Amino acid sequence: MKTEKLVIPQNLIDRNPGLGKWNIIHAYRGSYAHNTRLNPTDKFFIDDIDTMGVCVPSKDYYLGLRTFHSSGTQEIKEEAWDIVIYEAKKAISLLAGGNPNILSLLWMNEDKYINVTSAGQLLLDNRELFSSKKIHKAFVGYGYGQLHKMTNQNFEGYMGDKRRQLFQSLGFDAKNASHSIRIFRMGIEMMETGKLIVERPDAEELKAIKRGEWSLEKIREETDRLKRRADEVYETSKLPYDVDYEKINQLAMNIIELAWKEQLQYI
Numbered sequence: 001m002k003t004e005k006l007v008i009p010q011n012l013i014d015r016n017p018g019l020g021k022w023n024i025i026h027a028y029r030g031s032y033a034h035n036t037r038l039n040p041t042d043k044f045f046i047d048d049i050d051t052m053g054v055c056v057p058s059k060d061y062y063l064g065l066r067t068f069h070s071s072g073t074q075e076i077k078e079e080a081w082d083i084v085i086y087e088a089k090k091a092i093s094l095l096a097g098g099n100p101n102i103l104s105l106l107w108m109n110e111d112k113y114i115n116v117t118s119a120g121q122l123l124l125d126n127r128e129l130f131s132s133k134k135i136h137k138a139f140v141g142y143g144y145g146q147l148h149k150m151t152n153q154n155f156e157g158y159m160g161d162k163r164r165q166l167f168q169s170l171g172f173d174a175k176n177a178s179h180s181i182r183i184f185r186m187g188i189e190m191m192e193t194g195k196l197i198v199e200r201p202d203a204e205e206l207k208a209i210k211r212g213e214w215s216l217e218k219i220r221e222e223t224d225r226l227k228r229r230a231d232e233v234y235e236t237s238k239l240p241y242d243v244d245y246e247k248i249n250q251l252a253m254n255i256i257e258l259a260w261k262e263q264l265q266y267i
Contacts, residue, residue: 006028008114016074018068018085021263023117024088024117031047033198034182035199036206044166049081049082050083051083052105053085053115054087055088056119056255089252095248098137098138100139107197108198122258129243129244129251131239135187135190136187136231138187140227144180144227146176147219151216170212172216174214177214177219178209178210180223181209181222
């Protein structure tokens with residue numbers, strides 16, 4: 001399914017400036033970004049429409065007492081839409097820490113971006129600043145986190161009931177299993193190349209895992225193997241051990257200032 005057929009409802013944009021006048025970058029995430037979305041007719045189909053964005057609120061949010069939602073993060077869940085918007089400082093802090101989810105935002109295929117302003121492009125142009133060995137801990141931790149969720153029933157959202165039924169049928173959550181293996185592989189690739197491969201070359205295999213075609217034993221064996229590989233790659237990776245916080249700090253200031261200039265068109 002082509003992403004251009006999925007249009008965010010205008011009423012969502014109108015009600016949320018983080019999607020509208022404050023937004024600097026917005027893209028599809030999850031199965032659309034990774035090309036692992038199953039056909040809606042598939043009995044294992046349980047995907048929301050996931051997107052992620054970054055916004056720069058007006059100056060009073062930085063110079064005054066206003067705050068952008070809960071700790072700089074806004075979650076919008078409406079029908080099939082599952083949208084996460086980060087305030088720019090929060091987003092850049094997460095990027096500097098190697099957060100797997102938001103790092104993907106910088107490495108999407110061009111057709112997966114819904115909106116990119118000049119300030120958003122500045123962030124994309126400097127994505128290499130966030131490539132460091134710190135991603136090892138972040139990606140491994142996230143991968144094991146998904147593995148833990150795989151055997152714990154905690155299903156919410158648009159497809160919660162169906163996902164629970166599939167869990168009861170298989171004895172584990174195949175979607176979490178697919179996430180775990182994908183994230184381990186992406187971390188290994190990034191440590192090897194410095195680049196994050198978001199649209200997956202192993203998409204068909206990951207879809208098979210989502211359909212429950214791998215046993216729980218095989219999933220655990222593969223994640224254990226990938227953890228060992230991640231540790232090996234960490235030792236040989238040419239990435240720096242840490243990011244350059246001074247450069248990232250300057251980038252954050254430049255992005256926010258540029259975004260404020262762009263916002264003048266809405267006044």
